[in-house]
Amino acid sequence: MSVKYNSVEELMMQFEPAIGKTFYELDVNHRLVGNGNKGVLGQIVEEGVFHYPINSDHNADFPNLGIELKTTGILRKRAGVTFKERVPLCSFSYEETSNTSFENSYVWHKCQNLLFALYEYLEGRPYGEMRLIHGFLHRFSPEDIEVIKKDYEILSAKIQSGYPENISERDTNYLAACTSGAGHGQLDRYASNLFGIDLKPRKFSLKPSYMTQVIRNLMTNEDVERITNAAELSARTFEDIVISRLQPFIGYSESDLINCFGRMVESKDRFERYIAYMLGATGKVNKLDEFQKANITLKTIRVEEEGYIRENMSFPAFSFIDVVNEEWEDSSFRESMINQKFLFTIFHKINGEYVFTKTMFWSIPEEILDIEGRQVFEELKRILSTGQIVRGFQTLSSGRQIRLNNFPKASQNGYFHIRPHGLNASDTNPLPVPDALTGATEYTKQCFWLNSDYIFDVINGRYGD
Numbered sequence: 001m002s003v004k005y006n007s008v009e010e011l012m013m014q015f016e017p018a019i020g021k022t023f024y025e026l027d028v029n030h031r032l033v034g035n036g037n038k039g040v041l042g043q044i045v046e047e048g049v050f051h052y053p054i055n056s057d058h059n060a061d062f063p064n065l066g067i068e069l070k071t072t073g074i075l076r077k078r079a080g081v082t083f084k085e086r087v088p089l090c091s092f093s094y095e096e097t098s099n100t101s102f103e104n105s106y107v108w109h110k111c112q113n114l115l116f117a118l119y120e121y122l123e124g125r126p127y128g129e130m131r132l133i134h135g136f137l138h139r140f141s142p143e144d145i146e147v148i149k150k151d152y153e154i155l156s157a158k159i160q161s162g163y164p165e166n167i168s169e170r171d172t173n174y175l176a177a178c179t180s181g182a183g184h185g186q187l188d189r190y191a192s193n194l195f196g197i198d199l200k201p202r203k204f205s206l207k208p209s210y211m212t213q214v215i216r217n218l219m220t221n222e223d224v225e226r227i228t229n230a231a232e233l234s235a236r237t238f239e240d241i242v243i244s245r246l247q248p249f250i251g252y253s254e255s256d257l258i259n260c261f262g263r264m265v266e267s268k269d270r271f272e273r274y275i276a277y278m279l280g281a282t283g284k285v286n287k288l289d290e291f292q293k294a295n296i297t298l299k300t301i302r303v304e305e306e307g308y309i310r311e312n313m314s315f316p317a318f319s320f321i322d323v324v325n326e327e328w329e330d331s332s333f334r335e336s337m338i339n340q341k342f343l344f345t346i347f348h349k350i351n352g353e354y355v356f357t358k359t360m361f362w363s364i365p366e367e368i369l370d371i372e373g374r375q376v377f378e379e380l381k382r383i384l385s386t387g388q389i390v391r392g393f394q395t396l397s398s399g400r401q402i403r404l405n406n407f408p409k410a411s412q413n414g415y416f417h418i419r420p421h422g423l424n425a426s427d428t429n430p431l432p433v434p435d436a437l438t439g440a441t442e443y444t445k446q447c448f449w450l451n452s453d454y455i456f457d458v459i460n461g462r463y464g465d
Helices: 008-018 038-048 094-099 106-111 142-160 189-195 208-220 230-235 238-249 254-261 270-279 289-294 320-325 332-338 366-386 452-459
Strands: 067-077 080-083 087-091 113-120 132-139 175-179 202-206 296-303 341-350 353-362 390-395 401-405 416-420 428-430 442-444 446-450
Touching: 008 113, 008 132, 038 067, 038 113, 067 087, 080 208, 087 106, 094 142, 094 189, 132 208, 142 175, 142 230, 142 289, 208 289, 230 238, 238 270, 238 353, 254 270, 254 353, 270 296, 270 341, 289 296, 296 353, 296 452, 320 366, 320 428, 332 366, 341 452, 353 452, 366 416, 446 452
Parallel strands: 067 113, 296 341
Antiparallel strands: 067 080, 087 202, 113 132, 175 202, 341 353, 390 401, 416 446, 428 442
């Protein structure tokens, strides 16, 4: 028999004793016996914590309160807690999304108020040993509602324009329509017949970057800087607002910017400070609430007078062991790139002075990621799994000896390469197998890099978005 809760306070009081307990302890109906699937964790919380039976009701889990329950894992990292994955909300209907306004949509009706039951994900441990660590009720802020509404309208417009097969998670900022089904190779038969084209089944979900920022804001209880308000976001997309604030400064030399904002300390990040002032931010652009939630990264690009970009573009260091244990489709690198959006701000050096010449939002095309990026990933995986890391040594003019490795180079692939990302040679990560030549069990941290030549072509319009 299900229990009815009459207030949010009752719900939270019921949840509180479960904090610190493992899923084994909460599994009153033994759903984990012979089943290591994380899909049963939500059912365990429903039955073992809130004492209501599993059902297929399409309403919110606590309909009288309009609250939907979500059980999801978080990771503790050096940078803070992060959501392990996107948060699925409900099934995605191509037909309804194209014909129904956001305010009247099923996803908004069901998920306006979300009660999160968080557990700490522990790599390599059975789900039953993982513990509930926190619970909170999430209500969307007025600003977030406007962004999510725009996300919904973008998806609706793509279907209405006749291109439902081109829906991608990169289309939107907070709300995504992610593929679902075993192996993501199934078809949504009803939608495929309705639209006359093969369409993948999808679910509405909240992006990990959005939920990560939400939980960090909650746990730190710090004021986070924003540069937009709900009224602005109701009228225009976030991207349009950003571009409109930067556009008036196109053509300004660094001298002009100094006259506007004052002289900066002579360093590379002074260009980021110029952009922050243009946007009306007092802190770092990449720390802004909107940028964090939408996984947007500002990159200032300097083009030298000779017509080249000096720096390649780096990404966070990866785990050698993770690379070997991952398949490309679900790899950490692909997942991070497929959901990553960049704000490029380009400064050309003209007559000895940098001039702000262009700004653009950009995401790497999926076909390039899945062909060129995969090629580098698979070669890296082969090298690591066979222990063929070091290919020799070189003695520098100083007399210091350095190792030469077999990791993919910029000359081997026109888009990606692998290079060090550690503080120095002693800043290392463990190897999955010892290096065949040296016997080393650790190696200097590495990361994926985007080649500067490719970025140069992108900002000059030689590749599409």
